[in-house]
Amino acid sequence: MDQLNSIIGKIKANGERVTLQRRIVIEAMCNLTGHVTIQNIRTYIQHEYKEQDLSDTTIYRILQWLKQVQLVAETDIGADAAVYQLLTHPHHHLICLSCGGVTELEDAQFDLLRQELNNKYGFKARIDHLAIFGQCRHCAE
Numbered sequence: 001m002d003q004l005n006s007i008i009g010k011i012k013a014n015g016e017r018v019t020l021q022r023r024i025v026i027e028a029m030c031n032l033t034g035h036v037t038i039q040n041i042r043t044y045i046q047h048e049y050k051e052q053d054l055s056d057t058t059i060y061r062i063l064q065w066l067k068q069v070q071l072v073a074e075t076d077i078g079a080d081a082a083v084y085q086l087l088t089h090p091h092h093h094l095i096c097l098s099c100g101g102v103t104e105l106e107d108a109q110f111d112l113l114r115q116e117l118n119n120k121y122g123f124k125a126r127i128d129h130l131a132i133f134g135q136c137r138h139c140a141e
């Protein structure tokens with residue numbers, strides 16, 4: 001609940017409106033830890049808020065808004081559906097195309113890249129939650 005309130009506080013501080021539907025989606029993101037799909041969020045809402053019926057499109061729009069205000073990342077991790085992740089613990093992934101193994105990367109891995117993109121191009125890169133595909137050490141042998 002603390003996390004939910006702190007996120008909502010941040011949004012309000014930016015002058016954005018938090019409607020009931022937005023609040024419910026943020027709550028779902030807080031309670032469903034890790035990577036979540038629209039389907040996961042929908043199932044959560046159906047379970048916790050039986051009177052609310054948010055369509056996939058509505059949930060998708062709210063997630064796009066959360067992405068815009070830099071609270072959520074949307075990533076293709078090679079699964080059927082895009083996954084969404086709260087940006088409370090920035091991290092990235094190495095994903096093996098052969099075995100499907102996933103290795104977590106610290107956000108600091110990209111500090112140098114961010115710095116260079118800024119120096120060379122004046123570009124402020126937003127690397128929120130990156131999936132890098134390839135082959136793991138084990139499969140490459």
Ligand SMILES: [Zn+2]
Nearest residue numbers: 085091092093
């Ligand atoms: Zn992740």
Ligand SMILES: [Zn+2]
Nearest residue numbers: 096099136139
């Ligand atoms: Zn592998």
